[in-house]
Amino acid sequence: MEVHLSQLLQEETSAQEGERLIRACVHCGFCLPACPTYRLLGDELDSPRGRIYLIKEVLEGRGGLVARQRLDRCLLCRACEPACPSGVQYGRLVTVTRPLVTAQSPRTPVDRLLRWLIGAVVSHPARLSQAVALARLLQPFLPARLAAKLPSGLSAPPPLALRQGHPRRVLIVPGCAQSVLSPATHLSLARICNRLGIEPTFSPGSGCCGALFHHFGSEERALRQIRRNIDVWWTELESGAEALLIPASACSLMVHDYPELLGNDPAYAERARRVAAAVKDPAALLLSEPIDIPIVPPRQAVALHCPCTQQSGVVETLFQRLGIPLSPQTDSPACCGAAGAYALLQPKLSGELRARKTAALEAGDPAEILTANIGCQLHLASGSRLRVRHWIELVDEYQAGALPVQTQGEKDALTVPNHVPNHG
Numbered sequence: 001m002e003v004h005l006s007q008l009l010q011e012e013t014s015a016q017e018g019e020r021l022i023r024a025c026v027h028c029g030f031c032l033p034a035c036p037t038y039r040l041l042g043d044e045l046d047s048p049r050g051r052i053y054l055i056k057e058v059l060e061g062r063g064g065l066v067a068r069q070r071l072d073r074c075l076l077c078r079a080c081e082p083a084c085p086s087g088v089q090y091g092r093l094v095t096v097t098r099p100l101v102t103a104q105s106p107r108t109p110v111d112r113l114l115r116w117l118i119g120a121v122v123s124h125p126a127r128l129s130q131a132v133a134l135a136r137l138l139q140p141f142l143p144a145r146l147a148a149k150l151p152s153g154l155s156a157p158p159p160l161a162l163r164q165g166h167p168r169r170v171l172i173v174p175g176c177a178q179s180v181l182s183p184a185t186h187l188s189l190a191r192i193c194n195r196l197g198i199e200p201t202f203s204p205g206s207g208c209c210g211a212l213f214h215h216f217g218s219e220e221r222a223l224r225q226i227r228r229n230i231d232v233w234w235t236e237l238e239s240g241a242e243a244l245l246i247p248a249s250a251c252s253l254m255v256h257d258y259p260e261l262l263g264n265d266p267a268y269a270e271r272a273r274r275v276a277a278a279v280k281d282p283a284a285l286l287l288s289e290p291i292d293i294p295i296v297p298p299r300q301a302v303a304l305h306c307p308c309t310q311q312s313g314v315v316e317t318l319f320q321r322l323g324i325p326l327s328p329q330t331d332s333p334a335c336c337g338a339a340g341a342y343a344l345l346q347p348k349l350s351g352e353l354r355a356r357k358t359a360a361l362e363a364g365d366p367a368e369i370l371t372a373n374i375g376c377q378l379h380l381a382s383g384s385r386l387r388v389r390h391w392i393e394l395v396d397e398y399q400a401g402a403l404p405v406q407t408q409g410e411k412d413a414l415t416v417p418n419h420v421p422n423h424g
Contacts, residue, residue, distance in 0.1 A: 001025045001052065006061030014096050015059055021093040022059070024086050025052050031080035031090070036333035036353055037073055045070050048080040048090050055097050064104030071101060073346060075339040075353075076215060077308035092260070098217035115216055118341050123208035123225070128180045162190065166199035170285075171233065171241040175248050176208045178374040182389070185247050185374070188396035189282055193245070195399060196289050201241070204232060209246075211254040214261075215340055226258055230271050233278075243280040247392060249310035249373040250340065255279050282392060283314045283372075287321065296401045301327035303366035304391065305357065305380060307373040308335050315372060315391055322395065327364030332356045338379035354383045362386060370394060 003022050009015035031048040032038050038047035045054065051070055057063035071094060078091045107115075121127045135142065170193055174186040190200035209229065214222035233244060246252040256279060258272040265272075304319070304326055306312050319326060337343060337353030358380060361369050369384060370391040371377050381388040 001027055001056060003056050003059055005059055008061065009059060009100065012100070014100060018055060018059055018093060018097040018100070021089055021096070022052060022056055024088045025049070026086050028085065030083050030085055031088075034079045034083035034334075036075060036077060036079065036335045036337075037349065039333050040349065040352055040356075046073055048084075048088075052088070052090070052093065055093065055101065058097065058101050058104055064101060067101050068105045068107075071098065073349060075308070075335050075337070075342055077335040077339060079308060079334050095214060095217070099219065102217055114345070115341075118344060119212055119216060119218070119221070122341070123176050123212050125176050125179050125207060128177065132180060162194045162200070164199070166194070166197050168197065169199040169201060169241050170243045170245050170280075171203055171236045172200050173203045173209075173233075173244055173246045173251065175246070175251050175374065177378075178248050181378060182374055184393055185390040188390070188393045189245060189247055191396050192282075192286070192392065192399065196286075196291070200245075201236070203236070209251040209254040210261075211250060212340060214254065223261065226261060226272075227268055229255075230258070230262075230268055230275050233275055234271050237274065237278055241278075243285070244275065244278045245280060245282050245285065247282060247372070247390060248375075249281075249307045250375060252279055252281065253309040281311065281314055283318045286395075287314070287318055291322070296398050297323040297325065298367060298394070298398065300367035301325040301364065302394065303327050303329060303361040303364060303369045303386075305336060305361055305369060305371040305376060306334075307371060307376045308339075310372050315370075318395075319391075324394070324398075327366035330360045330363045332360035336376050336380055338373075338375040340375060343375075343379050350379070351383070354379055358384045368394075 001022050003019040005012075005015055005019055027049060029049055032044070035047045038044070040046075044050040045066070051067075051074060054063055054067035054070055058067050074094060076091055076094060080090050081088070084090070121131050172186050172189055172193075174183070178185055186202070190202075193200040207229075208225050210222040210225040212222075213219075213225065237244075244255070246255060256276050258276050259269070262268045262272040302324065304315060306315065316326065333353055333356060335353060336357040337350035339350070343350040343354075358369075361380070362384065366386065368387040368389065369380055370389065371380065372391060374390075377388050377390060
């Protein structure tokens with residue numbers, strides 16, 4: 001697709017990159033059926049091809065308002081990328097040009113305030129914890145769509161007892177939202193690592209991976225968070241941690257993008273590559289290890305939601321190896337509608353996508369729904385009659401159920417360290 005940059009954008013590096021990325025698009029339309037919003041709305045301007053055309057118009061100096069509105073409806077699930085025969089980097093195109101679109105059509109003060117509040121609270125675990133506590137007190141007075149987002153049954157997870165002195169060590173990154181809203185997830189991952197003879201440690205001062213501000217188009221704020229994370233994790237990797245385990249698949253994908261985001265930063269480019277290379281999917285770790293610990297699989301099948309941000313088939317392969325049965329699902333858009341802050345900013349579209357996804361997941365009458373991302377977990381739970389949790393928790397639960405009862409001597413060999421993550 002041809003692009004002729006407007007005079008004002010000739011020297012803008014983001015506009016130049018946008019022009020290069022758009023030129024790869026041949027306008028074939030293979031992306032349309034892969035796009036959840038197009039499948040839902042049937043409007044080409046709510047498809048990748050339509051949005052690429054709108055970005056082209058912005059780069060040429062026109063069409064800012066329509067482009068911003070339609071890009072705001074994009075989930076950034078990137079389902080269009082594997083469907084594209086020309087290899088268009090749609091996700092990169094949207095994120096690099098979003099500031100240009102917003103500059104041409106500024107947001108309203110209310111919209112800017114809402115995004116600022118989401119970023120200020122969700123990306124900071126201590127603030128998020130306080131906000132959730134306050135929201136619980138005010139839950140009867142909250143709008144229904146916000147009240148539904150509050151997870152039920154939040155309670156202190158059981159103490160974490162781990163054997164010490166393993167020859168191998170990994171660094172677990174609890175993240176921001178997960179560390180507050182689903183701490184059982186990373187504690188289950190720590191117990192699984194421990195059973196494999198790998199010492200788990202939690203990332204000190206763990207916070208946001210940078211995805212939230214990156215998707216908002218606040219690139220400088222995102223890069224500040226990314227550099228801070230690299231500084232923290234680099235110390236752990238240098239001291240012997242063999243891998244970074246990130247239970248939230250969206251955060252894991254974001255960290256994989258660090259080298260591209262910091263490719264022109266001489267102080268961080270090489271470290272960003274090393275950090276990204278150290279990230280390992282928890283399911284991939286389990287598949288690479290000899291699992292000698294037996295597992296008592298559930299009798300009733302479970303439904304597995306594969307987030308847009310996770311490599312398809314990895315958890316399914318692990319479950320097949322462990323003998324965990326999966327229930328059949330009906331066809332639905334790949335994305336559940338969570339997409340980071342999308343569920344708060346686009347509640348109607350997000351709710352419709354969730355309804356389709358939960359119907360598909362519940363069709364096989366599963367015992368529960370499992371996923372690999374905290375955003376999907378919370379979003380699906382707010383619209384499903386079933387329990388929704390991270391698949392790691394189920395594996396931990398059934399591994400523990402298969403272990404013999406410990407003797408007192410074995411219990412004495414366990415230590416319970418004070419490592420509730422310090423998020424700063």
